[in-house]
Amino acid sequence: MSGALRTIVPPAxxxxxxxxxxxxxxxxxxxxxxxxxxxxxxxxxxxxAPERLLGATLRxxxxxxxxxxxxxxxxxxxxxxxxASSFLQRGFYPLATLFQMVPLVAIxxxxxxxFHYGLGATVAASAIVAVFPVLANTLxxxxxxxxxxxxLFRISRAGRFVTWWKLGLxxxxxxxxxxxxxxAGLALIGAIVGEFVSGYAGDRAPLGxxxxxxxxxxxxxxxxxxxxxxxxxxxxxxxxVGFGGWLFLRRxxxxxxxxxxxxxxxxxFVVACDGxxxxxxxxxxxxxxxxxxxxxxxxxxxxxGGVYAALANxxxxxxxxxxxxxxxxxxxxxxxxxxSGACDFGVVSADQILQIREQGGDVVAIYAIFxxxxxxxxxxxxxxxxxxxxxxxxxxxxxxxxxxxxxxxxNKLYGGSKLKLVSYQGALAIFAxxxxxxxxxxISAEPVQMELSGVKVKVFSLADSGYDPYTAVIAVRGExxxxxxxxxxxxxxAMRRGWRAYLDDPAxxxxxxxxxxxxxxxxxxxxxxxxxxxxxxxEWTKSRGLGSMDADRWRTLAQQMVELxxxxxxxxxxxxxxxxx
Amino acid sequence: xxxxxxxxxxAEPGGGAxxxxxxxxxxxxxxxxxxxxxxxxxxxxxxxxxxxxxxxGKTTLLRIIGGLDRADExxxxxxxxxxxxxxxxxxxxxxxxxxxxxLPWRCARDNTALPxxxxxxxxxxxxxxxxxxxxxxxxADRTRSLPAELSGGxxxxxxxxxxxxxxxxxxxxxxxxxxxxxxxxxxxxxxxxELRRATGATTLLVxxxxxxxxxxxxxxxxxxxxxxxxxxxITVDLPERGLDRRASAGLAPLVSKILDLISERAx
Numbered sequence: 001m002s003g004a005l006r007t008i009v010p011p012a013x014x015x016x017x018x019x020x021x022x023x024x025x026x027x028x029x030x031x032x033x034x035x036x037x038x039x040x041x042x043x044x045x046x047x048x049a050p051e052r053l054l055g056a057t058l059r060x061x062x063x064x065x066x067x068x069x070x071x072x073x074x075x076x077x078x079x080x081x082x083x084a085s086s087f088l089q090r091g092f093y094p095l096a097t098l099f100q101m102v103p104l105v106a107i108x109x110x111x112x113x114x115f116h117y118g119l120g121a122t123v124a125a126s127a128i129v130a131v132f133p134v135l136a137n138t139l140x141x142x143x144x145x146x147x148x149x150x151x152l153f154r155i156s157r158a159g160r161f162v163t164w165w166k167l168g169l170x171x172x173x174x175x176x177x178x179x180x181x182x183x184a185g186l187a188l189i190g191a192i193v194g195e196f197v198s199g200y201a202g203d204r205a206p207l208g209x210x211x212x213x214x215x216x217x218x219x220x221x222x223x224x225x226x227x228x229x230x231x232x233x234x235x236x237x238x239x240x241v242g243f244g245g246w247l248f249l250r251r252x253x254x255x256x257x258x259x260x261x262x263x264x265x266x267x268x269f270v271v272a273c274d275g276x277x278x279x280x281x282x283x284x285x286x287x288x289x290x291x292x293x294x295x296x297x298x299x300x301x302x303x304x305g306g307v308y309a310a311l312a313n314x315x316x317x318x319x320x321x322x323x324x325x326x327x328x329x330x331x332x333x334x335x336x337x338x339x340s341g342a343c344d345f346g347v348v349s350a351d352q353i354l355q356i357r358e359q360g361g362d363v364v365a366i367y368a369i370f371x372x373x374x375x376x377x378x379x380x381x382x383x384x385x386x387x388x389x390x391x392x393x394x395x396x397x398x399x400x401x402x403x404x405x406x407x408x409x410x411n412k413l414y415g416g417s418k419l420k421l422v423s424y425q426g427a428l429a430i431f432a433x434x435x436x437x438x439x440x441x442x443i444s445a446e447p448v449q450m451e452l453s454g455v456k457v458k459v460f461s462l463a464d465s466g467y468d469p470y471t472a473v474i475a476v477r478g479e480x481x482x483x484x485x486x487x488x489x490x491x492x493x494a495m496r497r498g499w500r501a502y503l504d505d506p507a508x509x510x511x512x513x514x515x516x517x518x519x520x521x522x523x524x525x526x527x528x529x530x531x532x533x534x535x536x537x538x539e540w541t542k543s544r545g546l547g548s549m550d551a552d553r554w555r556t557l558a559q560q561m562v563e564l565x566x567x568x569x570x571x572x573x574x575x576x577x578x579x580x581x
Numbered sequence: 582x583x584x585x586x587x588x589x590x591x592a593e594p595g596g597g598a599x600x601x602x603x604x605x606x607x608x609x610x611x612x613x614x615x616x617x618x619x620x621x622x623x624x625x626x627x628x629x630x631x632x633x634x635x636x637x638g639k640t641t642l643l644r645i646i647g648g649l650d651r652a653d654e655x656x657x658x659x660x661x662x663x664x665x666x667x668x669x670x671x672x673x674x675x676x677x678x679x680x681x682x683x684l685p686w687r688c689a690r691d692n693t694a695l696p697x698x699x700x701x702x703x704x705x706x707x708x709x710x711x712x713x714x715x716x717x718x719x720x721a722d723r724t725r726s727l728p729a730e731l732s733g734g735x736x737x738x739x740x741x742x743x744x745x746x747x748x749x750x751x752x753x754x755x756x757x758x759x760x761x762x763x764x765x766x767x768x769x770x771x772x773x774x775e776l777r778r779a780t781g782a783t784t785l786l787v788x789x790x791x792x793x794x795x796x797x798x799x800x801x802x803x804x805x806x807x808x809x810x811x812x813x814x815i816t817v818d819l820p821e822r823g824l825d826r827r828a829s830a831g832l833a834p835l836v837s838k839i840l841d842l843i844s845e846r847a848x
Contacts, residue, residue, distance in 0.1 A: 146682075148678065148680060148682045149682060149684065151649065151682075152676075152682055152695065153699065154649075155647075155649070155674075155676055155696075156671070156695070156696045156699035156700060157671060157699070157700075158699045162699065166698075166699075167684070170684070170686045171684075173686075248686075
């Protein structure tokens with residue numbers, strides 16, 4: 001059919017040309033793979049793990065399709081009910097508009113509590129964002145039905161329902177189809193954003209969680225692959241709406257397939273904006289004193305106590321450093337920010353350094369805050385499970401940050417086939433509401449908060465399992481190390497003095513941390529500081545200095561990660577960190 | 582006054598055209614007195630044209646007769662051949678509007694069948710009757726065409742078929758052909774006459790085209806403007822009908838007389 005060709009060929013040509021340009025650009029400028037992978041790299045990322053990505057795509061598609069279907073039915077029904085009465089319309093329309101403005105990310109943790117992990121919450125998230133355009137367009141369409149037509153039905157004494165069914169609905173179909181088109185894209189975005197919070201991790205991960213995990217692993221190619229697949233889901237959903245609308249409208253309304261295709265092309269970009277990190281720009285600055293940025297990987301808490309103590313005591317200033325501390329949080333990918341030069345110093349974990357180096361990022365550790373990993377599993381105290389091994393062999397629901405290598409390690413060690421892994425985004429209310437649930441924690445953070453809010457918990461340390469990477473590691477670019485060694489050394493010296501002061505009297509400095517993190521109570525910070533101390537100050541640091549690292553432990557970690565398939569080959573430990581005397 | 586809830590659903594017409602009696606009907610809209618004290622009588626089977634300048638209230642009068650608008654004063658009665666006042670049933674009135682008002686997603690047959698469908702007439706029966714009526718308006722070969730596939734004249738014919746499909750006893754036409762070109766309009770005027778011969782329905786035709794009124798009508802009601810009131814009722818005493826009337830010697834004086842009546846200022 002030449003008509004079909006005419007609608008397919010132009011976008012196909014444009015897309016192919018764009019892909020070719022993209023690949024050519026990647027080959028010409030050779031940006032690091034963790035920043036911009038080429039389309040061939042993206043395609044091979046799909047080819048590398050086809051079952052995992054295909055399964056994820058199917059799961060996301062199911063959520064998006066169900067969410068869309070619910071939004072379509074609810075939107076048309078609500079729009080119809082509202083159109084029947086101007087009182088209802090005036091009363092409820094502003095409410096519906098408000099519904100549209102609810103930030104999905106903010107209510108997603110609640111959706112998990114109401115609908116539980118997995119399909120329920122993602123479908124709800126998808127339906128919530130998609131319902132409004134359907135409702136609004138249905139209402140508009142029904143209100144703008146030609147009054148002359150309405151009169152025909154009045155003359156024939158047709159009832160309300162018959163008039164709606166035989167006149168209103170068909171007359172409003174062009175607007176309803178427009179609403180459904182918008183909803184199709186939104187349903188997909190809603191499903192993916194919902195998955196960020198409520199999707200299962202591990203083997204049952206949907207695309208949203210695959211994106212999160214890939215970002216944490218610094219696998220930009222995998223992020224793009226997941227985005228491409230989600231765009232494909234959007235395209236199919238969109239094509240279905242377009243086809244349905246076309247079936248109905250082709251004969252009496254000029255329905256524009258071209259406009260539909262144009263919108264299809266927009267979806268991947270919208271999703272990309274939603275899921276992908278913005279490309280950071282390299283920053284440079286030299287002056288007196290030297291300005292430097294430290295990017296945290298979490299919000300200010302006692303795990304960064306030494307940093308704030310050093311700031312309070314002017315330790316950085318004494319080294320000639322004017323330090324700016326930037327807060328982190330869920331979704332902030334510190335390794336990429338360091339590798340790209342967006343910050344001078346960044347907080348990461350040791351395994352992340354190995355991962356980003358595998359991707360060609362030149363990142364080197366300079367200071368390890370935690371000698372023993374504070375990562376642990378937190379359970380309700382009443383839970384019968386009595387060890388990490390027992391937990392991993394149970395069928396409990398466990399919330400973890402996707403993409404952390406330790407999950408694979410524990411799976412390998414204990415076998416975790418029955419476990420239900422879900423994505424942890426920092427919302428403790430979900431854990432608190434479910435007495436059978438377990439979740440990852442920092443020994444010094446979440447358990448303290450839970451206990452202060454009256455929830456009794458117990459923790460199993462990850463380090464006991466044998467997987468014990470340095471945690472809260474300060475890292476820099478290799479370039480910084482080579483060209484600004486003075487800065488690095490000064491930073492480490494200031495950190496040591498800061499941590500010394502903090503460990504000796506945390507209560508003195510906690511108010512400063514509390515002032516930049518009002519969410520955590522001072523009481524919790526004091527408790528946390530006491531708990532983290534044995535993980536920070538050990539026999540090793542007493543002889544070598546706070547924050548210093550051991551080549552043997554780096555070697556062990558690298559070997560463990562190779563065994564897990566997280567990296568391909570173990571690098572020379574000497575390249576991974578530096579020791580500052 | 583129409584509509585009448587008591588009329589049996591799907592009833593066949595009680596047979597025979599109805600007469601229409603308008604008694605002292607007045608209607609005012611905010612700021613405008615549309616009709617003042619209109620009285621007129623239409624005999625069963627008669628074709629009466631209502632003419633007048635734009636804004637004289639012709640359409641309002643027709644809508645009040647059809648029950649689509651209410652009168653502030655006065656009343657409208659329908660009478661049968663014996664002179665007895667009756668309430669028209671749901672199929673007794675047929676409506677034609679300036680626009681065709683066809684539903685674009687329905688083919689000619691299903692548009693025509695709409696009044697039957699809404700009254701609950703079974704599908705096979707209403708399709709048969711719709712097809713029958715469409716062949717009356719010479720569209721037997723276009724029953725499955727959608728409105729967008731029909732010419733303007735054809736669309737008006739479908740609208741006419743829809744008005745006739747219930748076999749109405751009174752046909753109320755509001756400038757039905759005003760949107761058509763002259764040739765098509767004359768064609769449809771001729772067809773209207775044929776249809777009337779076939780159905781025998783009393784016809785009230787509102788038009789702003791004096792020539793159309795003169796060619797078709799038995800009598801012509803001339804309305805004055807602001808407020809609309811009956812200026813004169815003229816009996817068209819000419820031989821023949823339709824295009825054949827054009828040859829008649831009495832035609833030209835009649836047209837100029839009506840023109841004078843309409844263009845006069847105050848009564």
